[in-house]
Amino acid sequence: MSQASLSPSNRQSPFAPAGAEFEAVTGEAPRLVRVVHTDAHEGPVYSPSEDALYYTSLPRRGPSHPLVAVRRLALDGRRFPLEEERITTVRADANVANGMVLDFEGRLVVCEQGTRFRPAAISRDGRVIASDWNGLPLNSPNDVVVKRDGSIWFTDPSYGWLQGFRPEPEVGDHVYRCDPADHRLTVVADSFDKPNGLCFSPDERVLYVADNGAPHHLKAFDVLDGTRLSGERVLTELPPGHPDGLKTDADGRIYASSGQGVRVLSPAGDLLGEIVLAGAVNFCFGTAARNVLFITTDDAIWAAELAAKGAWP
Numbered sequence: 001m002s003q004a005s006l007s008p009s010n011r012q013s014p015f016a017p018a019g020a021e022f023e024a025v026t027g028e029a030p031r032l033v034r035v036v037h038t039d040a041h042e043g044p045v046y047s048p049s050e051d052a053l054y055y056t057s058l059p060r061r062g063p064s065h066p067l068v069a070v071r072r073l074a075l076d077g078r079r080f081p082l083e084e085e086r087i088t089t090v091r092a093d094a095n096v097a098n099g100m101v102l103d104f105e106g107r108l109v110v111c112e113q114g115t116r117f118r119p120a121a122i123s124r125d126g127r128v129i130a131s132d133w134n135g136l137p138l139n140s141p142n143d144v145v146v147k148r149d150g151s152i153w154f155t156d157p158s159y160g161w162l163q164g165f166r167p168e169p170e171v172g173d174h175v176y177r178c179d180p181a182d183h184r185l186t187v188v189a190d191s192f193d194k195p196n197g198l199c200f201s202p203d204e205r206v207l208y209v210a211d212n213g214a215p216h217h218l219k220a221f222d223v224l225d226g227t228r229l230s231g232e233r234v235l236t237e238l239p240p241g242h243p244d245g246l247k248t249d250a251d252g253r254i255y256a257s258s259g260q261g262v263r264v265l266s267p268a269g270d271l272l273g274e275i276v277l278a279g280a281v282n283f284c285f286g287t288a289a290r291n292v293l294f295i296t297t298d299d300a301i302w303a304a305e306l307a308a309k310g311a312w313p
Helices: 020-026
Strands: 015-017 031-037 040-047 052-057 070-074 087-091 097-102 108-112 121-124 127-130 144-146 152-156 174-178 185-189 195-200 206-211 217-224 228-237 246-248 254-258 261-265 271-276 282-286 292-296 300-305
Touching: 015 020, 020 271, 040 292, 040 300, 052 097, 097 144, 108 144, 127 174, 144 195, 152 195, 174 195, 185 228, 195 254, 206 246, 246 282, 254 282
Parallel strands: 040 097, 040 282, 195 246
Antiparallel strands: 015 271, 031 300, 040 052, 052 070, 070 087, 097 108, 108 121, 121 127, 144 152, 152 174, 174 185, 195 206, 206 217, 217 228, 246 254, 254 261, 261 271, 282 292, 292 300
């Protein structure tokens, strides 16, 4: 849980080490480049079969609820920057969609935060697969991951109520598991103020969850029998800004976004370094080599070219 200082001498570079181990992440010649100007807020999700990036747009004011679109950016390998004409809208009003992920069959799983008139839900390829727990409506699902057994794990904070576009909550701010067979929801963690980003370790034996409430903790849990959690522990706090997106790379390092950029941590929570990028919201690994980190910042998508590779197959 050490909070080492980022090296001041490297502040002119967007890659700020906190120790020598950070070079294993960046390699000798890392690069941070803007991919395209766009209102990319959440997601993002890389589709290897399409060489495309899916993301949700920055919410804009609508007549009765925030309007959020699901968009698609057709990539061109590692050619950056790209033309805005490569962006298309997949779903113009996506029920205030937020976090997304591809399952292992290539289907897009979306956290739909809902409105006062439409229920919050987890959808897959546009079809709702879960919208309540024991008959009680979900709050506003925020981020989602899929396990190799097909189960869907997601966070459900009450941001929709706090931001005025969802009814008053009937359930707590929980972390859920959605069973792949019958889509039944089970609460796997209920000790959070505002659970947000989440991800598995590469071997799926540990689940990491960021708390965007008070305090801004990054927690780890042991995954038992593939279905439940145990051994809750705080790895670190994540100042400055709010911890949002979480990912792991193939070597088990943890990547966590904050208002200042993307922090890279050891599996024990020790700070290794940071990709400094103001306004970073969420991110994913992409390209055929899996070593480009695509980062959304509300007004653009950026690409950090690294030596580390994402944990997904």
